[in-house]
Amino acid sequence: MTKMMFFLNWLKNPIKTGTFREIPKKAGKHILHFSQNLSQNDIILEIGGGSGSLTKYINNKAYSSAQSICIEINDSFCKVLRKKFENVKIIQGNAADLSEIISPEEMSRVRLIISSIPFLLINKAERNKILNQCSDIMESNLCPMLHFSYTSFYSNVFKNRGVVDFLSKKIKSFPTVHVNHYSYKNCSEAFSSIVKGMDFSEENSQKKEIKEGKTK
Template identity: 30%
Template sequence: MKLFVKEVVNSIKHIGAIAPSSKYLANNIIRHMDFKESQIILEFGSGNGAITKQILKQMPSSSRLISLEINDPFLKHCKNKFRVYDNFEIYNHSAIDFDLLLKELEIDKVDYLISSLPLAILPKADLDILFKKIPKYLINNGSFVQYQYSLNKYKFLKSVFSSVKLDFTPINLPPAFIYKCS
């Protein structure tokens, strides 16, 4: 918690949250995932690892979790915290250029893309670039799962994906909406 508070004060523009994700939010997010063997899961913004931890607990060892985090203290924290998982990789890499990293890793598609990005404060140009790419990198029945503290991007996500399902986690600070998009 101490690390999170320090980083919020230093980087509120990139973090977009006032508290770490609760275990209730993390559990609700993974409820929207159907874990199977040999999946590739991409995570935008691992933060302090609350959601990362739940994904790693649930996914089979044959699957692979690739996390992107631009905040150096969070990156180091997660790299250390999850070092025992052979199927976890974390990169200091911007989500906007995730496609370049996937090419470098020789990955064509992912099964799930889990996002903690603060969409509400991202510039529209960045959103447009990002969401032109995301659907192209999901397998046919893959899903993009995003949480937000408001419904202000619901209409936008409906314009990108053919299916957008909503869920709500009241036990989080602040309460959070989960979008499951496919």
């Protein structure tokens, strides 16, 4: 039922939904590498929860005791998320208004940002507003961001803000999913140690210089 609802929402509003199917399990499991050492006081912020295909990994208490906050603009998806994840704080709203819908205290406790928003499909002004606010959190809290999309994505916003660690892993699925990892230099030691522990084969992933990243 959830898969059908996801597809119907895509038909109704492809830009907001972003894709006609959910992110596959193989991609979602990468979240566990980054969440397993987070404490109960830490927050994982999900931007664009959809029907919860990534939320179930974010909320996996067997790996992490961190709290979860999920921002989702679609009313139908919010209802599904609230029903499936009672212990996740679901906020219906536009991620471009992130600083207005999340308290400064909660913002200060974010240790990981997860997003599957189709940044290339939304208008530039809104995209840049979201990415700038994500950059604020990453810089202040020295935390990484994972972006799940159907292309390798590196924004000029990140480049101009000094986000220097960028790695994109390609997950074989239909359509192909890219797990894009971002962090600031001061976070790079912890970021690199986690990435080294993951299965990044030479065939499916590559470390990229900033100038080689796709910029939009």
